[in-house]
Amino acid sequence: EPEVTQTPSHQVTQMGQEVILRCVPISNHLYFYWYRQILGQKVEFLVSFYNNEISEKSEIFDDQFSVERPDGSNFTLKIRSTKLEDSAMYFCASTPGIRGGNSPLHFGNGTRLTVT
Amino acid sequence: GNSVTQMEGPVTLSEEAFLTINCTYTATGYPSLFWYVQYPGEGLQLLLKATKADDKGSNKGFEATYRKETTSFHLEKGSVQVSDSAVYFCALSGAGETSGSRLTFGEGTQLTVNP
Numbered sequence: 001e002p003e004v005t006q007t008p009s010h011q012v013t014q015m016g017q018e019v020i021l022r023c024v025p026i027s028n029h030l031y032f033y034w035y036r037q038i039l040g041q042k043v044e045f046l047v048s049f050y051n052n053e054i055s056e057k058s059e060i061f062d063d064q065f066s067v068e069r070p071d072g073s074n075f076t077l078k079i080r081s082t083k084l085e086d087s088a089m090y091f092c093a094s095t096p097g098i099r100g101g102n103s104p105l106h107f108g109n110g111t112r113l114t115v116t
Numbered sequence: 117g118n119s120v121t122q123m124e125g126p127v128t129l130s131e132e133a134f135l136t137i138n139c140t141y142t143a144t145g146y147p148s149l150f151w152y153v154q155y156p157g158e159g160l161q162l163l164l165k166a167t168k169a170d171d172k173g174s175n176k177g178f179e180a181t182y183r184k185e186t187t188s189f190h191l192e193k194g195s196v197q198v199s200d201s202a203v204y205f206c207a208l209s210g211a212g213e214t215s216g217s218r219l220t221f222g223e224g225t226q227l228t229v230n231p
Contacts, residue, residue, distance in 0.1 A: 042222065043160070045220070091160065
């Protein structure tokens with residue numbers, strides 16, 4: 001069964017550095033997402049992306065965050081200048097986008113980001 | 117706004133015990149409801165879903181019924197196995213939207229099943 005793949009599985013970075021988290025969604029999917037889970041807290045929505053633009057973002061997704069689909073297969077999340085509180089598990093997800101079907105999201109295994 | 121509340125964990129059961137994990141929600145309209153499961157070291161996987169009132173989602177022996185009158189979607193399994201040990205997340209997506217609507221998750225409930 002096709003999977004959403006995320007790399008790296010674990011990233012350690014210093015405060016103030018830029019990080020890029022990478023995702024390869026399932027190939028025929030049209031909607032892409034990033035969620036994050038701070039240790040011990042809820043899984044939180046960050047952003048959704050469709051047709052090469054952001055379709056929705058949460059209040060967490062401020063100017064330090066950006067997303068891109070640079071080459072038709074990868075979907076990246078960039079954090080421009082990391083803060084300690086960005087330490088979390090970041091999940092990428094995709095869905096076919098069948099209209100009205102409420103297709104479930106397919107999640108990757110996540111990237112654990114540790115900011116020191 | 118939308119919100120999901122799950123029973124507090126962790127939950128520890130013996131094999132073959134009955135499982136209930138409570139989930140209640142707040143939403144406008146008619147959201148779709150989901151249970152996701154996260155096994156150790158893995159991502160979130162859809163376990164089951166229900167898209168309208170009184171629907172029952174089921175998979176792998178797990179069941180949950182969409183109860184609009186009590187705004188609940190409790191997860192049940194009659195006889196749990198050690199392999200069911202995981203974190204379970206209740207979630208909802210917005211009412212009346214096309215696929216691509218964001219999910220709102222509950223806190224997650226850690227289930228441990230002992231042999």
